[in-house]
Amino acid sequence: MPLPDIRARIAAAELAAGRAPGSVQLIAVSKLQPAERVRGVLDEGQRLFGENYVQEAAHKWPAWREAYPGTEVHMIGPLQTNKAKQAVELFECIHTLDRPSLAERLARMAQARGVSPAMFVQVNTGAEPQKAGIVPDMADDFIAACKMMDLPLAGVMCIPPDDQDPTPHFALLREIGARNGLTGLSMGMSSDFEIAIAHGATHIRVGSAIFGDRAPRPAP
Numbered sequence: 352m353p354l355p356d357i358r359a360r361i362a363a364a365e366l367a368a369g370r371a372p373g374s375v376q377l378i379a380v381s382k383l384q385p386a387e388r389v390r391g392v393l394d395e396g397q398r399l400f401g402e403n404y405v406q407e408a409a410h411k412w413p414a415w416r417e418a419y420p421g422t423e424v425h426m427i428g429p430l431q432t433n434k435a436k437q438a439v440e441l442f443e444c445i446h447t448l449d450r451p452s453l454a455e456r457l458a459r460m461a462q463a464r465g466v467s468p469a470m471f472v473q474v475n476t477g478a479e480p481q482k483a484g485i486v487p488d489m490a491d492d493f494i495a496a497c498k499m500m501d502l503p504l505a506g507v508m509c510i511p512p513d514d515q516d517p518t519p520h521f522a523l524l525r526e527i528g529a530r531n532g533l534t535g536l537s538m539g540m541s542s543d544f545e546i547a548i549a550h551g552a553t554h555i556r557v558g559s560a561i562f563g564d565r566a567p568r569p570a571p
């Protein structure tokens with residue numbers, strides 16, 4: 352779907368929810384997309400992107416950042432602790448802070464560098480065993496621990512289970528954010544971003560609706 356149409360749908364959802372125009376940030380998820388599609392969207396003025404794989408982002412983004420000033424790239428995929436150093440150098444924001452070992456590594460690097468990407472704590476709202484994210488019962492303690500480490504928390508993030516109505520997951524995430532004083536809500540993808548906006552999403556992560564189908568995932 353053309354980018355202007357996506358932007359129009361976001362504006363309509365903001366209006367319907369009684370939210371200020373521009374209160375939702377569109378993260379264009381460019382993982383595994385052909386370069387010409389991404390360049391097309393850059394040429395249309397989009398400057399905020401999401402990537403899932405550190406290697407792929409390291410390969411793609413340095414040249415585009417030069418060519419398109421103001422570009423921001425957010426990490427939205429699971430982050431291995433041994434890739435944390437590369438990630439803090441590559442991304443303005445990490446949406447997938449989900450465990451103490453990663454928090455400790457990121458905190459040490461933030462101290463050493465004096466700067467840090469903003470971070471969202473990923474919550475596994477469906478408590479799915481195969482999925483990344485801290486389970487809801489442990490979220491408050493984990494968020495408190497991240498604050499003790501002085502990590503710059505921007506909000507919370509979730510990926511609802513594939514086969515369920517996302518509504519209760521968005522509502523739960525919002526509740527977890529609110530009771531922990533975190534205002535950012537990273538939730539909503541191609542199939543459900545309007546519902547997420549109705550539930551207060553501040554950052555939606557939209558890939559295939561903008562770019563079309565992705566190439567298959569590479570072997571890790």
Ligand SMILES: *Cc1c(COP(=O)(O)O)cnc(C)c1O
Nearest residue numbers: 380427540541556557558559560
């Ligand atoms: C791939 C991905 C998206 C985008 O998914 P679409 O369904 O293509 O919009 C959003 N969030 C995360 C975490 C992803 O991995």
